[in-house]
Amino acid sequence: MRILVCVKRVPAPGSRINITADGLAVDTAFLGFTTSPHEECAVEAAVQLVEAHGGSATVLTLGPAEAEEQLRYAASVGVSNAVLLATDGADWDPQRTAAAITAAITAIEDRDGVFDLILFGNESADSGGFQVGVRVARHLDRPIVNGIKGISVADGIATLERPTDAGQEVYELTMPAVAGVKEGINLPRYPTLKGRLASKKVQVATIEPSAKPGGQVLVRLEPPAELTTSTTILGNGPDAAAAVVDLLEELGVLR
């Protein structure tokens, strides 16, 4: 089967996020970058499906030229084809992103055949728009369900599991289909040395995307209002136990 995974390169912040002077982006001067977590799991899901059913997995991203790093990482864990929709690095809104990805998928499918399954992350770690996958699926007129933490494939049907507060929902989508995947669907593997070497040989097809901006426009980023917490130190080491239990009694959680 043919599987496409769409991923996003995002900064990997530690305990603090700083904003650039113009307020339009995260200051990444001292940050590394990574694949957005849900999408890292989507890549693993694609690789596992190809291992089980044969075929090939392709990874696609829209982002700056440096996003080739995330494509190579996907290649190092088993993805065989990579596509970069290279932007100048500015933030693309969800409608524009979806239109560009749709155009690229259509062009690839016209040449190489339809993807049986397209996987997105449920939402990106940074902008969290919750919609690019849905828009692409709609443009392609394919079914999509989000929040997926289990995928199995048989007889042209993708069976998807979605955990909710009430339990678990099961969907059966006739392929070609699309799914928005969440972290927890699997535990992504680490690249092997052999995988890393192989990833250097994978050809990255670069496309210059063109799509008009959509209706959501970033004005500026701001830090959230700081919660003025002053931490009460209850004590040091095991001697603090009595003070902790006093607190639990005070809060009414000790029944």
Add this chain to the structure above:
Amino acid sequence: MSGAVLVVLEHDRGTIAPAALEALTAGRALAAQLGTTLEALTIGSNGDSLVADAESFGADVIHQAHHALLTDYNPEAWGEVVAQMITATQPAVVLATGTDRGNEVLAQAAARSDSAFVANCLTFEPGQPGDTFGVTRVRWGGSLIERATVDGTGAGTGTGTGTGTGTGAGAGTSIGTKLLTIAHHAVDASPAANPGAGTATVFEARLDPSVARTMIVARVERPAGVTLATAPVVVGGGRGVGSADAFTPLQSLADLLGGVVGCSRAVTNLGWRNHTDQVGQTGTRIAPDIYIACGISGAIQHWVGAMASKKILAINTDPQANMVTKSDYAVIGDLHQVIPAITAEIERRRAT
């Protein structure tokens, strides 16, 4: 007068989602700001039971979308119903819950009506008619706030076509409906002070049979009991716990308090705990009476999942750890000594 504020009421086979009451509360304030009415939409006849809730939160009109295919949640069918409601009633704003379902349904509706959709808003600055419609919204799970403007329906772009970034209430034939969700916990749900009687009206949706393709085909019900999302006490462990086995004392403490064990993303990535135990941006958002965070440094990914806790107690050897400096209470020390001491103290007091 502008169109109404239409709140899409999330429910599960007739049981209203708590977030839907927050959306009604936020929608009521926005309707007052815009000088318009508050309306609500329930999807499927099993949602008819939500009328009383919608009324007590101030909805003037409750649209009840009916169709034989609307027997259960179905993202494409629900999104199509919302898109049809936009065409039929031309609301100024469609507001839904900033939850998995709410965001999914509005994404579907936006894709179908070819319009912008802004997820997880915190505040609205609608301005005067014709002004730019401003919002603030969540980024990075709440670690950053984005100030944005949004165009309504008809101003969006299709594949390769579009009208650019013009702002305002929509031009020409566009309706200008804004599609928004309100972040969960951004407002506290509160009923209307003087609710009137709402008018319930049935909306006969016209659904193509093809929307059945995203119907739920089976369900597995969760056994009763506290979950990470609902537990009154969560005892969380981070990398500092040291191993999968070393979570046993945390489990004992959680059991004593009627709570559950949580963990950081580092722990699930190490394979020490199942992902279902993960507290964080890509795990579960918790809101217990107290969160006891043990050996957790407090990376943003974890903090945003824990920050809705009413109180946080950090146990850490590092007094400068982010988790310690952001928490209400802290014990500076080795969790492997502190937690058994707490457990022993609880047992000692219970024995007397």
